[in-house]
Amino acid sequence: MSEDPTQRGRQRWVQAVGSSPVASLTITKLAWVAEHEPANAERIAAICLPHDWLSWRIAGHGPQSSQPPAGVGLDALCTDRSDASGTGYFDSTTNSYRRDLLAHALPAHISQEAVLPRVLGPYEVAATADPAIAGADVPGGCIIAPGGGDNAMAALGLSMQVGDVSISLGTSGVAAAVSPVPAFDMSAAVTGFADATGHWLPLACTLNGSRILDAGRAALGVDYDGLAQLASQSTPGAAGVTLIPYFDGERTPNRPDAHAQLEGMTLANTQREHLARAFVEGLLCSQRDCLELLKQLGTDIKRVLLVGGGAKSEAVRAYAPSILGIDIELPRIDEYVAIGAARQAAWALSDRAEPPSWPVDIETTLTAPPTPEVYEQYVRWRG
Structure with a gap:
């Protein structure tokens, strides 16, 4: 201690x-x-x-x-x-x-x-x-019905089981795992919430989520498709350019006074396509940080579901499995907090020990060869 x-x-x-x-x-x-x-x-x-x-x-x-x-x-x-x-x-x-x-x-x-x-x-x-x-x-x-917090309701709406992790890319980024045991993170980076089923929902949250993509669009003067197209012209690691995306400070890691940084730029690699790639990779690497924190608590991650507005980005979809190091299931875009509330209501009406089985429409499973060097480069600059 x-x-x-x-x-x-x-x-x-x-x-x-x-x-x-x-x-x-x-x-x-x-x-x-x-x-x-x-x-x-x-x-x-x-x-x-x-x-x-x-x-x-x-x-x-x-x-x-x-x-x-x-x-x-x-x-x-x-x-x-x-x-x-x-x-x-x-x-x-x-x-x-x-x-x-x-x-x-x-x-x-x-x-x-x-x-x-x-x-x-x-x-x-x-x-x-x-x-x-x-x-x-x-x-x-x-x-x-009992009600619940937004992340707990989303997990219920996604029919998450023990071993599942959801990554939600909204204004903030949230990685939440369903766990059969409570979580006690002595670094205080992961909050040990309870879920809506009797299990627990250890959760790591970043202040900077899909707004990172918005910052990249604004800096490069493109829309979301344009950002993805530019990023596709680069390579994993953005030719050495790394974005540490703490635009408004950060919660995970706890750096409230931090600002965003572009690192590793040279005359040879300071090009629009590499900058675009760095913005997307910065977002995904910050979520990889959250996954790593959950793993350090002993969380057994068997499945990752990607939701939220940021999940619509073609660039995020293209690079998420390689940077996160695992296949990603992409549920159909929907209001999973509201769906969780509806599922809880049906559960309360049924008076059964287990929630009703509600299928989740998985749009696709994202796969790609792992690129561990991208996260390793990010960690070196993040410190």
């Missing part, structure tokens, strides 16, 4: 709940409120996430006027394991809250007395909707 007190504290937090208290977790936001708006912190009666609040309101709870009667149903708040695991004070291995950790963010009496949502099982019914809000014409009423 690290000798640095700050790093040692982060590692102890990871051991407790699976994730380091980074800015995206609920607990760090609560700490900000306590520090900057102490009067509001003192007024906290319950702590929940947006989807918890929405389910609670649809079930008919909450204030009915500007002067609500005493008791608005706070004890009816509920959540799911995936969103609870993103709070920074929930232990997904025991399915229990850590109020002792919450006390580091809020005044002691608030951390002990505030209502925290009941954590539901993967297909447990949360409540029945208030018919004045939803489901008035549904016999027996409209039930409310």
Whole structure:
């Protein structure tokens, strides 16, 4: 364990709940409120996430006027394991809250007395909707499923199994793996979330995703097809040019003040086709970093699925299997978070121990000879 007190504290937090208290977790936001708006912190009666609040309101709870009667149903708040695991004070291995950790963010009496949502099982019914809000014409009423975080719902929508990894290329880049055991990354690069099935979803996220391609298009004055055409005129490794694509800082690795760098340029290789190739390879190498982090945690990667807007790029499709070092399955472009929510609803209605089998339309499997030298070149410049 690290000798640095700050790093040692982060590692102890990871051991407790699976994730380091980074800015995206609920607990760090609560700490900000306590520090900057102490009067509001003192007024906290319950702590929940947006989807918890929405389910609670649809079930008919909450204030009915500007002067609500005493008791608005706070004890009816509920959540799911995936969103609870993103709070920074929930232990997904025991399915229990850590109020002792919450006390580091809020005044002691608030951390002990505030209502925290009941954590539901993967297909447990949360409540029945208030018919004045939803489901008035549904016999027996409209039930409310547990819900979940976006990445957990996407994994459910993709019907991911243990050994599957999804790489989602949107504004950010996310590599998420379904694991039968919790993940504890002492480097704090991988967050140990729970999934929506009772397993876990260790996840590595980059701030810079498909925007890297947008930056390449802007720099070279081409559209996506033009970027792919230019890149195809280069060779693996872009003739020695490497892009470290940390345009707005980076989360994985944790370099918040970093900027993008073009390395290895010479008079001989500073050409448009090599620059185009470097942009595409930079994006894919940053996702290879995420895969390597998952592997270091013991994740058994049997299958990789590529989704998100960036997966539409012909250049990404052409070079992903060779740079990531594995064949890539390309599901049909679709709204897999929404599909996951629908699959969860069907599961809650079935009341069976396993989710219903929903086939995923795999558009194609991308294959290419591996080019390990590209990632090795990237790692040398990344440091």
